Amino acid sequence: MYLLGLQILSWGYGGVVALRNFLYKKKLKKSIFYQKPKVIAIGNLALGGTGKTPLVIYLVQLLAKQHPTAVLSRGYKRKSIGFKVINGLDTALTAGDEPYLLYRHFMDHPNVTIAVCENRAKGVAKIVEYRPNVAVILLDDAFQHLRLTPDLNILLTTFHRPFFKDHLLPLGRLRESRKGASRADIILVTKTPANLPPSKMGPIQIAIQKYHTKAVAIFFSHIIYHPPIRMSNRKQTSLPTTLLLVTGIADPLPLRNYLASNGHQITHLAFPDHHWFSAADASAITRLFHSLSDSDKAIVTTEKDYVRLIDLPWRKLLSPLPIFYIPMEMGFTQETQTIFETKIMEALGF
Incomplete structure (x- = not known):
């Protein structure tokens, strides 16, 4: 009886989310697209714990070598409101733990800006105003943020609990239905065991592809502990x-x-x-x-x-x-890393 109650709640929740997504898909709700800067949305279908922060660090290191790069986060649970560019006077309390971690990684990098704002559309506009030469903005935890249309949508899912084996809230941990994976341009399976053989990857790739109408780029990453x-x-x-x-x-x-x-x-x-x-x-x-x-x-x-x-x-x-x-970072095999980075740069036109 308890599980039936959760299932009914999941159906109701899923219906609300599906209606919202439908309105954006049919352009009945407006979504903003920027010609410049390029925008990458990073997120997941499930609740946290998929490894977004290591991916953001990885991408900033890749992009900021040649392009002014910004990261925009909501700044979850921070003790401040509105738009803020993180600086040396901030702490995890005022910035949020993840943005502050990112700031500490890149505070001496001249090409990197870390900012927070509850309203992502407003935040992007403020970053452009603050740093007019910014070339790319990474939207952290923004896969469900349909108010902005990104140039590249990256979806993360974990190896041990992939989205295709999960269920909608509150029965499971999914924020939206598995069909939401169809919006992704790249799907990254994170926290994969190191040296996972291709025979173990194949069934996961097939299961993921079922939720995508076209061939989607699927990569596997692992954790490197320092x-x-x-x-x-x-x-x-x-x-x-x-x-x-x-x-x-x-x-x-x-x-x-x-x-x-x-x-x-x-x-x-x-x-x-x-x-x-x-x-x-x-x-x-x-x-x-x-x-x-x-x-x-x-x-x-x-x-x-x-x-x-x-x-x-x-x-x-x-x-x-x-x-x-x-400390930890995201790792790939050398061959996969080259393909992944090429896919990123091509999508952004860099």
Whole structure:
């Protein structure tokens, strides 16, 4: 009976979303297209945890070598409103954790602008006004934002929970029906096991293609983890065997599995996605850390959680503890990487 109730709610939710999409498709609702700058929309059908931020970093590194590039995000859960270009006075609280992470990656790059705005159409116009020579704007988490018509639509889905095996909210995690994949120009299967054989990719490609009316470019990416960095001195180092893993992201399982596969004993304290850590959380983290019996131990977290920890007033509660974050990036096989980058540049006319 419970599942039937969720199914009925999913049908209702799906009907509302389908009507909205239909109105845009038939041009009964207006969508804005820019001749310049070029616009890339990046997003997913499911709720968070598909790896959008690593892809945005990857694309900025690719494009900003030769073209002034901006990233526009909503700035989810930030303590500010309206349009804002992120600068050195901002923190994760004022910018949002993901935009602030991006800013820290590119703050010294002259070709990169990171901005936030709840209204994406207004945000694009403001970026053009702020930086008239901008050549390309990346819209983060904007696959459902039909108010703008992008030059390139990139859809992400995870290897372990692809959209074609998921269901609409609230029965599943999909924001819109699987048919929404038909809008994508590129579909990226993220968090794929490294060195996945082609025989494992084929069935996934076939399943994805069923939701597309034309042949769509499908790529597989994996996570590359870098050596841990200690928060107190920003130096790379190694980790002890016993770890307290603290996360506030949508999908911490890949990191947990990575640490376990490297022989670490994990105690995991998981908070909700985009969680703003409080003084009470800091106390709970400290108590749990001290309760671990091994004397050689450490706290480890993600880079996205790290940017929510570094500038908070109660950081001193955690400063005596050995806390590390693990940087990560998106990886491809060399052959696939060349094809992927060529597809991006051709779509933008660069």
